[in-house]
Amino acid sequence: MLFNSVEFIIFFLIVTSGYFAIPHKFRWLWLLLASCYFYMFFIPVYILILGFTIVIDYFAGILIENAQGKKRKAYLTISLIANIGVLAVFKYYNFFIENINLLLPAHHLPYLSILLPVGLSFHTFQAMSYSIEVYRGNQKAERHFGIYALYVMFYPQLVAGPIERPQNVLHQFHEKHEFSYKNMTDGLKLMAWGMFKKVVIGDNLSLMVDRVYNDPTSYEGVPLIVATVCFAFQIYCDFSGYSDIALGSAQTMGFKLMKNFDRPYFSKSISEFWRRWHISLSTWFRDYLYIPLGGNKVPYFRQLFNLFVVMLVSGLWHGASWNFIIWGALHGFLLVAARLRDTYLPQIRLKITNLFTKIIHVLLVFVLVDFGWIFFRASTWADARYIVTHLFSNIRLADLRNADYLRDNVFLGLSKQYLLVVLLSWLFMESVHYYQRNKSIGLMLATKNKWLRWGAYALLVTWILIFGAFEKSSQFIYFQF
């Protein structure tokens, strides 16, 4: 079920009202059934995969807690193998076979005819964090099977995160949440804000991006640049919009999920970007891969190597294709290069002394990140290579004075008027982000006259209904991971 669908609105109203209507002791069951229904809206049979990992990890958690010495590690290994095994079969098997077949054309190995279960990488990573935290002694094993299943399956974050930690969420399912006017209205506001980002900005920009990226060889120069810049904002609005709706819908019932985005395109370095983009994944890799590899306690060059490996794995996490691996490697290279520069050539780093140098840093980081998005978005390696090599081809400033050229190469299928509306919406979003550097816009609004406040909410919802791209319920980009 997509968050940007009528079905979800109906589902949300029923689940949230039901949650407060039934006694606390049955609420876990209500949420679990709702989450199963939510997941089965995609491909029902895939719930069996979830069920499989839930059963394994539930028992693994108890066994890890009760065991001593090597046995603890053995149970953890079983749990991790089960989770990674599911990922390997459903996500990476065909990619692996494709490459083997390329290398050894004489031995044609068969492909699996399967679809990737929605959000597989998200819930397996969340499940793994439970087993690891129990092993580390940071979390007590959950004895209530239903509550543990709910930890993995809680519908707001089931298919695209945030990838939660058991310490943050599990206890919340045991707690009794009374109806709170503040939680309800704050949650709804966050959902509306997420919907605004997704359907008004992200989905409208996707019309422009898809036009070029679905057929890149028909374009060169300006349209490739426009589509690539648009994709940077499309993916941000799509994914952070999803996260806002997830956080908001959980908050209406009194649950607090972790923040996943923090104005990433205002970052002044690549490492800062990764502290602000998909925070739940970055911290997952930090806690469960980078630190176990030695973190900052190993020799300097080993640190750099580990950093690169983590980014490479992060690329592979996103998708089973060379494009994602290259995207991860590119970010790994940028992070390593920045550390080397800071160590050996700190004098060449432009110091942030005023607004101008800050803007230069922000723009530079945006350009580097956006260049990486080319590999992320392109359908094939050949497309990515074409786009990179033709990004600056055939650019003539004089063309920008030609209305037909602008229509075909800059507006990319949107009317001039409509593009202006999308740009205004984007500007509004960025202004809100900028304003929220120091203070919450919610708190600011709370001090205003109630007519002005509710007028603003009504206007936002009306804007979404009128200017949102609802023609086709478009999937969230991160659902494919």
Place this chain on the structure above:
Amino acid sequence: MKKFLIKAILITLFIAGALFVSFRYIRAQRYPYNAQTMAGAIIDKHARLRTLPSPRILIIGGSNAMFGYNSREMEKKLGLPVQNMSLAASLGLSFMLNEVKENVRAGDIVLFSPEYFLTEGDANVQRLLRELYKPAGKYIDYTNKLEALKADGVFISREIRNYILLFMFRKPVNTDDEAYSRRAFTETGDLKDSIRLQTHLPLRDGLPFSKTDYSHNIAKINNCIAQIEQKGAKLYFVYPSIAQSQYQRNAEAIEDLHQQFTAKLHTQMLNKPIDSVYPDSSFYDTVYHLRSPDYLTHTNKVTGYLQAVLKK
């Protein structure tokens, strides 16, 4: 909770009411104009179709068929009244098939020329046609009531959006191109010659299409064929006109579709894809819209195919 519920209901009613009132106002303002767009031609096409005695020839399909035929020429050569019902691919396969199922009579011959991408069309275009021509409501396949409700919601929001843009920028948002207006059609439902003679414009819609499994779509066509035959009519399939460059670019996908049609379609195919390929210069504004004089060549070719099957 009571305070919240009251506020939530009030704000929902306020927004829904504002949208509804706006839509009513816009409908009163804009519909005389909307009825003059290409969509309004459905009224004229059906009005003439009702007056024609059977056996008749009904041409259905996307805009390739709207641009690609001269029905008067066909009438002369075949000795049967011809009505070109085609409008646009965005009407969708189900809409076109339901429309013909609803209106066909014993003895009629249906010439079906869909574009290569057998889409289900644009729900908004279908909804607009329903707004302009009530019986078109029966041609839209909604899977359930919620689907129909969603289509209504999206349609209302689109109409308001278009009106706001129109108001903000003081000019029509919808294209006012003569070729895409109700006045561009002849009585028989083809485009007027004066439109076809316009110069060759840069060709749009040259997007690549990939190999797709069309079993589901072909099953729909077969179901329509069976129902039409039950009524005593006959449907023939003909490939759409397509520009040389677009054909070459998608030759593999087109061949794949041809194989699927050959294997699964329960009616006679009058030609092969290559028979409907014309030089790029023969097209008006998209890779599917033939202009003068090649639309006559295409008309003559298809008339020839029909003559051959009618003799049998």
